[in-house]
Amino acid sequence: xxxxxxxxxxxxxxxxxxxxxxxxxxxxxxxxxxxxxxxxxxxxxxxxxxxxxxxxxxxxxxxxxxxxxxxxxxxxxxxxxxxxxxxxxxxxxxxxxxxxxxxxxxxxxxxxxxxxxxxxxxxxxxxxxxxxxxxxxxxxxxxxxxxxxxxxxxxxxxxxxxxxxxxxxxxxxxxxxxxxxxxxxxxxxxxxxxxxxxxxxxxxxxxxxxxxxxxxxxxxxxxxxxxxxxxxxxxxxxxxxxxxxxxxxxxxxxxxxxxxxxxxxxxxxxxxxxxxxxxxxxxxxxxxxxxxxxxxxxxxxxxxxxxxxxxxxxxxxxxxxxxxxxxxxxxxxxxxxxxxxxxxxxxxxxxxxxxxxxxxx
Ligand SMILES: Cc1ncc(COP(=O)(O)O)c(C=O)c1O
Numbered sequence: 306x307x308x309x310x311x312x313x314x315x316x317x318x319x320x321x322x323x324x325x326x327x328x329x330x331x332x333x334x335x336x337x338x339x340x341x342x343x344x345x346x347x348x349x350x351x352x353x354x355x356x357x358x359x360x361x362x363x364x365x366x367x368x369x370x371x372x373x374x375x376x377x378x379x380x381x382x383x384x385x386x387x388x389x390x391x392x393x394x395x396x397x398x399x400x401x402x403x404x405x406x407x408x409x410x411x412x413x414x415x416x417x418x419x420x421x422x423x424x425x426x427x428x429x430x431x432x433x434x435x436x437x438x439x440x441x442x443x444x445x446x447x448x449x450x451x452x453x454x455x456x457x458x459x460x461x462x463x464x465x466x467x468x469x470x471x472x473x474x475x476x477x478x479x480x481x482x483x484x485x486x487x488x489x490x491x492x493x494x495x496x497x498x499x500x501x502x503x504x505x506x507x508x509x510x511x512x513x514x515x516x517x518x519x520x521x522x523x524x525x526x527x528x529x530x531x532x533x534x535x536x537x538x539x540x541x542x543x544x545x546x547x548x549x550x551x552x553x554x555x556x557x558x559x560x561x562x563x564x565x566x567x568x569x570x571x572x573x574x575x576x577x578x579x580x581x582x583x584x585x586x587x588x589x590x591x592x593x594x595x596x597x598x599x600x601x602x603x604x605x606x607x608x609x610x611x612x613x614x615x616x617x618x619x620x621x622x623x624x625x626x627x628x629x630x631x632x633x634x635x636x637x638x639x640x641x642x643x644x645x646x647x648x649x650x651x652x653x654x655x656x657x658x659x660x661x662x663x664x665x666x
Contacts, residue, residue, distance in 0.1 A: 320410070320432035327426055334628060338649060341628040343470065343499070343606045345528030346645030349563070350573035353529065356566030357559055370558040375565050379536060382568040383521070388541040389511060391548055392534065392564070394555045396498055399520045399537035401427050404462070406550040407492045408433050412461040415452065419471055419635040421496065424464040433462070445472040445600050445608070445636075449480045453487050460491045467495050468503045471632050471641045473602025481507050485514040492543075494518045499604035501526040501578050511540050518543065523560075525605065526574055526581075527567045534560040581605045584647045591654035595661050605644045612638040614665055621660045627653055 316322075330341070339346060372392060380387045393399040400423055408414065410432035416424045418437040428435050438451050447469070456463070463484065468475040485493055493516050495507045500521060508519045519538045524530035534556055537547065567574075585607065592599040592609055599609040611618050615638050619631040630641045642653060 318432070320429060324426075324429045327422055329422075336626075337623075338627045338645070338652065340643040340645060340649070340653060341630045341641075342530070343525055343604065343643045344530050345526055345577060346643065346649055347528065347577065349528035350567060350570040352570045352573070353527075353563050353566040357562050360562050361559070365558060368558075370554050370556060370561055372556070372561060375561045378565050378568065383508065383536070383538070385508070385511070385538060386541065389544055390536045390538040391544055391551060392556050392561065393520075393537050393551070394535075394560075395524060395530075395533040396496060396520045396522045396535040397423050398533075398551075398555055399535050400424060400464070400494070400496075402547050402551045403492060403494060403518060403537065404428060404431050404433070406547045408462055413457060413459050414462040414464070415455055415460060415491075416464045417448070417452075417466075417469065419632065420464070421466050421470050421498075424466075428462070428464075440469070440472050440474060445474050447474050447476040447480065449476065449483070453483060456484070456488045456491070458490065460488055463488060463491050463493045465493070465495055466499075467497060467505065467507075468499050468603035470498070470604065471606065471608055471630070471636075471639075473600055473604050473606060473608060475503055475505055475603040477505060478507060478510070482510070482514070485510075485517055489516055492516060492518055494520060496520045498522045498525055499606075501574060502581060502605050503603035505603070508538055511538055515540055515543070523564055523567055526577060528577075529560075529563050529567060532560040532563045533557075534564045580646050581644050584650045585644045587647050588642070588644060588650050588654070591650070591657070595654075595658060597657075597661065602644075606641050607644060608632065608636070608639050608641050610638055611640045614638075614660070615640050617665070618657065618660050622653075622656055625656045627656055629653075 376387050404427040408431045412433050414428045414433040415436050418439050438448050441448050500506050511517050522535040588607055597609050599607055615631045615633045619629055622629055632639045632641050
């Protein structure tokens, strides 16, 4: 990266200069079978688009977003009080606001590796002192003992994806409470972006542990990644601090309409989850037949070991219109595939088998 003092113009903060660039693919995905971002592979409920269309009147777009109705409806849906959560511009904003609220330059932060890239991203922007703990080699299980041992009195933030992207590993409530007890002065985020597939949630603990923060998103099972809407939950006092640090209109009115409609169509969500869980079993069987090692997952994605053929597999599948994610940069030889419907997984397995059985390039 260019150093800020080489030309005219302002110099960025050193923390920003030090950051490695992060470029997730953002184009050319629309007409393919998207098994690369853990999205809902069918799209959102039709009731969401209908509700937006019904409520989309010219005057409403002229008005800054109003959150009152959504806050009430979401509170009821998530079984929390209206002051125990903030609606956010995706989980990404929830993480950003959490970091902005609690982290100063040089503060001790613990994240796990490999995990969701934006934890490191926002902590780096903040200039935090980041310590990374590895998921257990081989099994990629959650390193609970290692994390408990790593927590220091000065640790200010611990960021955990449960289940974890990209490993699919989970941590149970007992493990979470041990972390919360060991780190009473740290904010502990349990990012439940894939909760609907695992069924494990710490949400009910927010009033028992004042250091607990739980995030949820509408980007995954709800099929609304384009809308950018999520929620951050914690005890009311913490939420008040975070709202102080949050931009007042960061979630747009259409996203709010979408979230209100999405929580009414619970049938769509439970049917999709059922389909994905069945498709995940089918995928496991497919990997076993091909002799490809994989990690059992608690999310709607599975990591498999393609060895030195990871890039070849990704590229050949792309030519066939199927997108998967090569994660070799953090787990050598590993590819992550999003679980969609059984039909989509059959298509994926057919194409995978064709690459796998041909002589390596
Ligand atoms: C663990 C985890 N958290 C959060 C997100 C992003 O969520 P959002 O779209 O709500 O910002 C992702 C997306 O891949 C994720 O894997």
